Amino acid sequence: METKQNLTHEQRLELANKKAAELAAALDNDRFRLHYHLMPRTGWMNDPNGLIQFNGEYHAFYQHYPFEPHNGPMHWGHAKSSDLVHWEHLPIALAPSEPYDLGSGNNGYGCWSGSAVDDNGKLTLIYTGHVDGNNPVEVQCLAVSKDGVQFEKAANPVIPGPPEEGCFGFRDPKVWKHEDKWYMVIGSGKDGHGKVQLYTSDSLHHWQYSGAAAQSDGTMGDMWECPDLFPLGEANHVLIISPMNMGSTKTMYLSGSFNYDSGKLETAYSERLDYGFDFYAPQTLLDDQGRRIMIGWMNIWGAKMPEQEDGWMGAMTIPRELKLTEKGTITMEPVAELTALRGKHHSLERQVIERDTVLRLHALQSDALEIVAVFEVSDSHEEEFGLLLRCSADDSQYTEISYCTSNGQLLMDRNQSGQGDGGISELTIEPMERGRLKLHLFLDRSSVELFINGGHKTITNRIYPNPDSLGIKLFSRQGSTILHSFDAWELQSIW
The missing domain is CATH 2.60.120.560 (Exo-inulinase; domain 1)
Structure with a gap:
C-alpha cells in the first residue's frame, strides 16, 4: 500500500505500475477470473471512465486502486482495444498527487470518475479531484496526453467548486462537443433531489455555469452520480444517471429533447436502465460507425465480492449498443464484434x-x-x-x-x-x-x-x-x- 508523501505525479504512477505488475504476477487462483470481460490485472476496479475512440482505437479508463483488492485512493486504470473485444492493459493513467486530489490515509481522496475527449489531437481526461476535509471537497480537473498513454495534469482545478452552497456531491464530469462549444454535465443533488449541473466552455480550461439541465421530482434519488447526456435517434437525447438512495434502482435513463439554448432536458420518458443487482455507473461513447456504445461497472457497492480473496475485484460489462425506439425506450444489445x-x-x-x-x-x-x-x-x-x-x-x-x-x-x-x-x-x-x-x-x-x-x-x-x-x-x-x-x-x- 502506498504511504510515501511528497512524490511527483510521475513518481506515483511509477510506484503504482510497479506494484500492480508485482501483484498481478502473484495471482494464482483463476476460479472467478473472467474469460472475455475487461477486468483489472490486480487490485480494485469500479466505474468506467473516459470511454472514447481515439486515433482509431477504443480506450477504457476506470476507477482503480492497484495496491489492494479493496476501495482505496482512486487512480485511473487504462486499457485499449481495436475491436471492443480484445483488451490490452496500458500503464495507469492518473494517480492522486496534488492538493486537489491527494489526501492522507487510505480513503477519502483520489482522482474520481470522469470522461475523455479528443481536443485537437490531444487525449484529454476530465475528472473529479476529491479530498475529504478540503473546502470544497470536490473540484473538476484536466489531464492531457499527446500520445494517449502518458498524461500531465493541467493548471487545476478548472472548476473550483459547486455552483451553490449545500450541494450533496459535485462529481463525475461528462464532457462532449456540440458545434463549436464544449458542454459538461456534473452529478449533484440538493435538498433530497438529485440533479445534473450543466457547464459550457470554449477551451476546456474555463467554464461557465448554465444551471441544472435536469433534476429529480423527489422520487428519483437524492444525488445523481455518473451522468451521461447524449443524442440518440432523431431529435432526441438521453440522460443516464446512477441515483443514490433509490432502493433497488441503481441506474436510470431519461429520454426526451435537449435544448442547447436553454440548457434544459425536457423529459418524455424515464425507466430503470438494467434490472440486475450488479450494474452501476455506465458510460457511453460514440464511435466512427455512428454507434452509441455503453459499458457499465459489473458490480455494486456493498455487495459481497468473493474475488477479493484472490487479490482482485471488479469487472466491466460487455459493450452494448444503444438504440432508441419510437416510444422513447432504450434497447441494448451486445456489439456485433463479440461474435x-x-x-x-x-x-x-x-x-x-x-x-x-x-x-x-x-x-x-x-x-x-x-x-x-x-x-x-x-x-x-x-x-x-x-x-x-x-x-x-x-x-x-x-x-x-x-x-x-x-x-x-x-x-x-x-x-x-x-x-x-x-x-x-x-x-x-x-x-x-x-x-x-x-x-x-x-x-x-x-x-x-x-x-x-x-x-x-x-x-x-x-x-x-x-x-x-x-x-x-x-x-x-x-x-x-x-x-x-x-x-x-x-x-x-x-x-
Whole structure:
C-alpha cells in the first residue's frame, strides 16, 4: 500500500505500475477470473471512465486502486482495444498527487470518475479531484496526453467548486462537443433531489455555469452520480444517471429533447436502465460507425465480492449498443464484434418440453457461453419455463432464469448460485410478435448478462459457483412449453 508523501505525479504512477505488475504476477487462483470481460490485472476496479475512440482505437479508463483488492485512493486504470473485444492493459493513467486530489490515509481522496475527449489531437481526461476535509471537497480537473498513454495534469482545478452552497456531491464530469462549444454535465443533488449541473466552455480550461439541465421530482434519488447526456435517434437525447438512495434502482435513463439554448432536458420518458443487482455507473461513447456504445461497472457497492480473496475485484460489462425506439425506450444489445469469440456451436431443433420436465444438455459443459433461446409463449397462461445455468452435479448449485406466462414476470434467481450474494432480479415483459420470448445471454465464469426480446430489457448479475458447476438445463413447470430454437456457442478467452 502506498504511504510515501511528497512524490511527483510521475513518481506515483511509477510506484503504482510497479506494484500492480508485482501483484498481478502473484495471482494464482483463476476460479472467478473472467474469460472475455475487461477486468483489472490486480487490485480494485469500479466505474468506467473516459470511454472514447481515439486515433482509431477504443480506450477504457476506470476507477482503480492497484495496491489492494479493496476501495482505496482512486487512480485511473487504462486499457485499449481495436475491436471492443480484445483488451490490452496500458500503464495507469492518473494517480492522486496534488492538493486537489491527494489526501492522507487510505480513503477519502483520489482522482474520481470522469470522461475523455479528443481536443485537437490531444487525449484529454476530465475528472473529479476529491479530498475529504478540503473546502470544497470536490473540484473538476484536466489531464492531457499527446500520445494517449502518458498524461500531465493541467493548471487545476478548472472548476473550483459547486455552483451553490449545500450541494450533496459535485462529481463525475461528462464532457462532449456540440458545434463549436464544449458542454459538461456534473452529478449533484440538493435538498433530497438529485440533479445534473450543466457547464459550457470554449477551451476546456474555463467554464461557465448554465444551471441544472435536469433534476429529480423527489422520487428519483437524492444525488445523481455518473451522468451521461447524449443524442440518440432523431431529435432526441438521453440522460443516464446512477441515483443514490433509490432502493433497488441503481441506474436510470431519461429520454426526451435537449435544448442547447436553454440548457434544459425536457423529459418524455424515464425507466430503470438494467434490472440486475450488479450494474452501476455506465458510460457511453460514440464511435466512427455512428454507434452509441455503453459499458457499465459489473458490480455494486456493498455487495459481497468473493474475488477479493484472490487479490482482485471488479469487472466491466460487455459493450452494448444503444438504440432508441419510437416510444422513447432504450434497447441494448451486445456489439456485433463479440461474435468473433464464438467457438463450438450447439443447437436444438424446435421441440416440446413436457410439463414438469427438466432437460439436461449433456453436451454443453462450459463456464463461458453465449446462448440464444427462443420460446413460444402459449395462450394457456399456466406454464413457467426457462433455463438453469452453472448447475452442479448434485443440483445444489444453479442460477435460474424463469418466465411465468400468467403475469409476464421474468426472474433471475441467484439464491443457489454459489458464494456471492443471493437475491432475485425481476421484471415484467410481454412476448414479442407471434408470442415469442427471446433470451440472449452471456455467461462468463462469474457473471451473467441477459438481453430479453432484442434488448428491450436487461439483467446483469455476478454469480460465484464452484468451478466444476458447469451444467446447463431447460425446464417447464405447470404446463408444457414449446422451445422454438436454441443456439449456444462456447466462447474463447481474450486473455
